[in-house]
Amino acid sequence: MEIFHNLIFGFGVALSMQNLIYCFIGVLVGTLIGVLPGIGPLATIAMLLPLTYNVPPVAALIMLAGIYYGAMYGGSTTSILVNLPGETASVITCLDGYQMARQGRAGVALAISAIGSFFAGTVCTLILALFGPPLANMALKFGSPEYFSLMLMGLITAAVLAHGDMLKSLAMVALGLILGIVGSDVDSGIKRFCFDFYELADGIGFVVIAVGLFAIGEIISNLSDPEERVVFTSKVGSLYPTKQDLKQSFGPFMRGTFLGAFFGVLPGTTPAIASFGSYMVEKKIARDPSRFGRGAIEGVAAPEAANNADAQCKFIPMLTLGIPASGVMALMLGALMIHGITPGPGVMTQKPDLFWGLIASMWIGNLMLVVLNLPLVGMWVSLLKVPYRLLFPAIMVFSAIGIYSTNNVSFDVYLAAIFGILGITWRVLGCNPVPMLLGFVLGPMMEENLRRSLQVSDGDPSVFVTRPISLAFILVAALILIVMVLPAVRAGRDDITG
Amino acid sequence: MGVRITMTRNVFTPVPTFPRQGGRSSKDYRMKLQLLKTKDFWAGVMLIAIGAAAMIISQDYRFGSALRMGPGFFPTILGGILIVFGLAIMAVGVRRGEKIQEKVSLRALILLPLSLVLFGELMKHAGFVPALVALVFVSAAASREFKLKEVVLLMLVLTVAAVALFIWGLGLPYPLIKGF
Numbered sequence: 001m002e003i004f005h006n007l008i009f010g011f012g013v014a015l016s017m018q019n020l021i022y023c024f025i026g027v028l029v030g031t032l033i034g035v036l037p038g039i040g041p042l043a044t045i046a047m048l049l050p051l052t053y054n055v056p057p058v059a060a061l062i063m064l065a066g067i068y069y070g071a072m073y074g075g076s077t078t079s080i081l082v083n084l085p086g087e088t089a090s091v092i093t094c095l096d097g098y099q100m101a102r103q104g105r106a107g108v109a110l111a112i113s114a115i116g117s118f119f120a121g122t123v124c125t126l127i128l129a130l131f132g133p134p135l136a137n138m139a140l141k142f143g144s145p146e147y148f149s150l151m152l153m154g155l156i157t158a159a160v161l162a163h164g165d166m167l168k169s170l171a172m173v174a175l176g177l178i179l180g181i182v183g184s185d186v187d188s189g190i191k192r193f194c195f196d197f198y199e200l201a202d203g204i205g206f207v208v209i210a211v212g213l214f215a216i217g218e219i220i221s222n223l224s225d226p227e228e229r230v231v232f233t234s235k236v237g238s239l240y241p242t243k244q245d246l247k248q249s250f251g252p253f254m255r256g257t258f259l260g261a262f263f264g265v266l267p268g269t270t271p272a273i274a275s276f277g278s279y280m281v282e283k284k285i286a287r288d289p290s291r292f293g294r295g296a297i298e299g300v301a302a303p304e305a306a307n308n309a310d311a312q313c314k315f316i317p318m319l320t321l322g323i324p325a326s327g328v329m330a331l332m333l334g335a336l337m338i339h340g341i342t343p344g345p346g347v348m349t350q351k352p353d354l355f356w357g358l359i360a361s362m363w364i365g366n367l368m369l370v371v372l373n374l375p376l377v378g379m380w381v382s383l384l385k386v387p388y389r390l391l392f393p394a395i396m397v398f399s400a401i402g403i404y405s406t407n408n409v410s411f412d413v414y415l416a417a418i419f420g421i422l423g424i425t426w427r428v429l430g431c432n433p434v435p436m437l438l439g440f441v442l443g444p445m446m447e448e449n450l451r452r453s454l455q456v457s458d459g460d461p462s463v464f465v466t467r468p469i470s471l472a473f474i475l476v477a478a479l480i481l482i483v484m485v486l487p488a489v490r491a492g493r494d495d496i497t498g
Numbered sequence: 499m500g501v502r503i504t505m506t507r508n509v510f511t512p513v514p515t516f517p518r519q520g521g522r523s524s525k526d527y528r529m530k531l532q533l534l535k536t537k538d539f540w541a542g543v544m545l546i547a548i549g550a551a552a553m554i555i556s557q558d559y560r561f562g563s564a565l566r567m568g569p570g571f572f573p574t575i576l577g578g579i580l581i582v583f584g585l586a587i588m589a590v591g592v593r594r595g596e597k598i599q600e601k602v603s604l605r606a607l608i609l610l611p612l613s614l615v616l617f618g619e620l621m622k623h624a625g626f627v628p629a630l631v632a633l634v635f636v637s638a639a640a641s642r643e644f645k646l647k648e649v650v651l652l653m654l655v656l657t658v659a660a661v662a663l664f665i666w667g668l669g670l671p672y673p674l675i676k677g678f
Contacts, residue, residue, distance in 0.1 A: 051668065165538075167590060171545050171583035178552050178576045185569040190559055192569055193552070216610060223606035223640055389641040390652055396610070396637040397630060397656050400617045405670055410618030417611035424607065428600045429541040447572040459565030 003129050010129075010356030014364055019059050019357065026063035027365045030070020031373060034086045035078050035380045038222050038388055039215075039395060041071040041087070045331045046210035047395070049338070050402040057339035058354045062361040064335055065315070068328050069362065072271060072311050073117055073369050074380065076304055080109045081236070081381055089271035089307040092279045096292060096299030107239040109300050110377060112249050114370045115241075116305040120257040121366035124312035127261055128319075128359050132348065136320040139345035144452035145463050149473035151446050154323040155438060156477040158268030160484050164432040172426075176436035179204055180443020187451065199411040206334040207406050209440060212416035213433045214327070215399045217423020219392045224424075226388070239374055241297075249301035252282050256305030263306075264313025267325040268435070274310035275303035312362060319355060320345055322445075327434040330441045537598050538591020542584040549580025609640035625675040626665065630657045 013019060033044045045064050052060035075087030080097035093113065100109040142150070159169035182193040183203030194200040241249070256278040263274040282298045283289050292299050315332075317323040322343035324330035333343045341351060348355045373380070403412050426433050457463035465471045533539050552573050562568025613636035620629035634656050638649040664670045 054668075165587075167583060167587050168541055171541075171580060171587065174576050174579045174583065175545070175548060178548070178573055178580070181573060185559075187567075188560070188569045190569045192559060192573065193555060216614070219640075220602065220606045220610055221600075223610075223642075224601055224603040226642065387643075389638070389643045390648070392641070393634045393638045393649075393652060394656055396613060396633055397660055400614060400629075400633055401660060401664055401670075404618070404621060405664075410622050413614050413618040413621075417614040420611055420614075421607065424602055425544075428537070428598055428602060429544065430537045430596070431541055447567075450572065451567045454564050454567060459563060461564060 003133075006133075006352075006356050007129055007360060009352070010358075010360030011364075013058060013353045013357030014062065014360035018056075019062050019361060020364070022055065022059040022063040023066050023361045023365050024368060026066020027070035027073075027368050027372065030067040030072075031074035031077075031369065031380065032383065033067070034071035034074020034076075035383055036386075036391065037078075037084060037086050038391065039218070041068050042210070042327045042331065043215035043218055043395070044071070045328060046207055047215055047398045047402045049207050049210075049331065049335055050406050052335065053338065053406075057336070057341060057351075058357045060335060060339065061332065061354060061358050062365075064332060065358060065362060066365045069117075069121070069308060069311050069365065070369060072307050073114075073373065076113045076117075076307075077110065077373065077377060077380055078384060080113065080300070081106055081377070082384065084384065087271075089275055089311075090303075091272065092275045092303045093300055095279070096294070096296045099293065099295035100297070100300065103295050104237050105295065107237040108241045108245055108297070110236070110374060111239050111241050112245065112297060112301050113304040114374060115246075116249065116253050116256065116301045117308040118366050118370050119253045120260060120305040120309040121312060122363060123257045124261055124264070124309050125359055125363045127313065128316055128362075129356075132316060132320050132355070132359075135316070136345035136348045139321050140349075142345075142469065143467075144449040144456065145467050145470045146473070148446060148449040148453050149464055149470040149477075150321065150323065151442050151449070153473040153477040154267045154317070154325070155435070155442065157266060157480055158325065158438050159435045160480050161266060161268030161273075162432050162435050163270070165430055166484060168429075168431045169435045172431055172433065172436040173439040176439025176441075177443040177446060179209070179436070180440040181447055186444070186448065197411065199407070199409055203444075204415065204440075205403070205406055205412050206331075206338070206441075208403055208412045208416045209419055210327075210331055210334070210437065211399045211403055212419025213423040213426075213437070215395055216416060216420030217427065217433070219395060220420060220424045221427055222388065222392070236377055245297055248297050252278075252298040252302035253305045255281055256302035257309045259302075260306035260309025261313045264310040265316050265325065267317065267323065267438075269310070270326065271307035271310040275307040278302040278306035308366075315358070315362075318343070319347060319358070322347075324438050324441055327437050330437045333441050532595060533592060535597050536591050536594075537596050538587050538594060540598070542588030542591060545580050545584030545587065549577040549584060552577030552580065603640075603642075605642070606640040609636055613637040613640070621672070623676065625677075626672040627657060627661065627674045630660055 014023065029044065030041065033039050033041065045067055052063065071087055072089055075085055075090035076093045076097065079085045079090040079093040080101050083094050083098040085091045085094055097109045100106065155173045159173050160166055162169045182200055184191050184201050191201055259278045259281065260274040263269045263277065279299060279302060282302045283292045286292065286298065314325045314329050317325045318329040318332055322333065324333050336343050341347060400413055403416050406412060423433060453463055454461065464474055556570040556573040556577060559570030560568030561570040561574060613633050616636055617629045617633040620632055631653055634653040635649060638644060638652060661674065665672065665674065
């Protein structure tokens with residue numbers, strides 16, 4: 001029954017006026033950028049992070065989280081109405097969602113997508129509330145070796161499951177770890193890799209790297225490959241699904257949610273994988289698979305539930321263990337650190353208002369999305385008509401001010417420009433920057449835990465395999481690596497991750 | 499799939515993989531030229547260079563021992579790991595020969611970073627408003643669809659909006675124009 005006390009406490013926090021307003025702003029901004037192709041949640045959260053410096057950490061996290069799941073939601077709106085996925089997670093929704101729209105059932109598709117997201121959101125709120133505390137309690141007993149192995153496992157899994165070349169992703173993790181330790185060494189006080197720039201003494205700014213790679217790099221990439229955006233708006237039609245629609249959707253909701261939740265806690269997977277996987281499942285078990293691609297309601301219900309479940313369950317490892325399972329979660333960890341909170345299992349005991357308030361806010365935010373968005377669909381679609389050439393200078397303005405305002409030094413802005421160039425270079429070379437970001441966040445913590453582990457063990461590296469929990473993490477990491485090298489699995493991985 | 503690919507090019511966009519190139523060229527020099535066009539070759543070069551740089555710079559930091567890790571310990575090992583990965587990626591690349599496909603707009607590659615540098619310099623010397631004006635104008639010029647009238651209007655709107663939101667709304671302490 002403790003869980004109910006905790007949830008009630010969380011709702012008490014989330015329902016304060018200030019937190020409600022930030023939650024609302026978050027889901028609104030999230031929906032907006034979800035609708036707009038060319039800007040994703042990663043870039044937006046990075047840009048807006050500096051605006052939350054003066055806000056209490058709970059409100060800041062609530063808003064940033066709102067942007068994230070709001071974007072998942074907005075992305076599917078445009079998938080259905082105009083066959084234009086705002087986010088890659090909703091690419092799969094185009095298949096049947098747009099077909100439904102063409103059959104005059106756009107309203108039903110939107111409603112099913114909203115209900116599916118809400119259903120998944122509710123289940124995942126409960127999952128988070130149920131499994132969060134025991135996970136964090138277990139993690140509180142971890143020593144340095146366990147932590148080091150856990151991070152190693154998280155990073156390896158993330159690299160292996162991320163899309164793109166596996167070797168390159170692993171290399172990018174190592175590169176991120178190096179970038180992460182730039183600045184003063186906590187142990188010796190020596191400034192490492194600072195090249196006499198005093199601005200680097202505190203390390204490379206989190207916002208600098210994220211905005212540089214994911215906002216500026218993205219813009220360069222988008223401008224390099226302009227594509228016309230033609231918008232054919234379908235009529236929305238009735239928003240009310242029939243009983244038959246709901247009955248058909250219930251199974252897909254359940255399966256999508258649990259598949260999404262499963263993928264959600266795995267590091268490195270994106271919501272796109274969850275939604276794609278759940279679509280495939282529905283198609284496999286359908287009595288008449290040929291309906292898929294022609295407006296099957298299951299083809300909307302399952303992926304929509306799955307991508308929302310995935311997005312929400314990504315918070316589990318972040319909040320309870322301090323391990324970022326995706327780029328956005330790395331940003332959330334960064335937001336915690338900026339507010340002076342050490343990520344890890346301690347968050348729940350030391351900052352229960354943050355933990356439970358955030359969980360409760362996600363449920364409230366999902367409800368807001370349903371209430372807010374269905375009537376506003378027309379407005380969101382008209383936003384699509386804003387041409388990219390007017391949009392990207394606005395992104396530049398937010399990026400530049402966001403970076404500058406962090407430390408009030410121009411140096412950071414120049415550094416972001418460099419990371420923008422690096423971002424496009426890596427894209428051209430097929431190197432995924434997300435694993436790098438994860439390594440970057442974990443770099444200092446990994447070094448510290450490695451140092452402490454080796455101190456405890458008198459310099460004996462076998463400590464990582466003689467302690468059972470640590471050994472388990474190492475074995476899982478090794479297993480994932482070995483499995484992924486097998487040719488058959490590899491082919492399957494390429495199918496899923498692209 | 500019947501999905502129309504859109505201009506969404508965020509990080510989640512799957513990187514397309516291309517089938518292996520056909521039979522190897524019999525001529526050695528042609529193979530070398532081919533190699534210079536591949537993604538993997540340059541990715542490897544980059545990683546090896548960064549790894550080597552990290553290892554060399556780390557020589558200045560005490561390496562210590564496993565028992566007492568010095569500040570040079572972790573970066574030296576990571577640098578080594580990067581070099582190993584770089585070599586492996588190159589080796590795979592020789593076999594796979596996946597060519598660089600993506601085109602990059604030189605205009606955007608130069609103008610966008612430039613607009614940020616201008617913003618930084620003008621923030622130091624001229625104030626918030628000139629910095630914004632330069633940022634919007636130069637970055638807008640990065641698009642091939644640049645239209646002067648439209649950009650001037652956009653500049654006005656964004657500058658006013660940014661001043662209203664950041665200076666008046668959030669109270670950031672930057673002078674609008676220095677000297678006034």
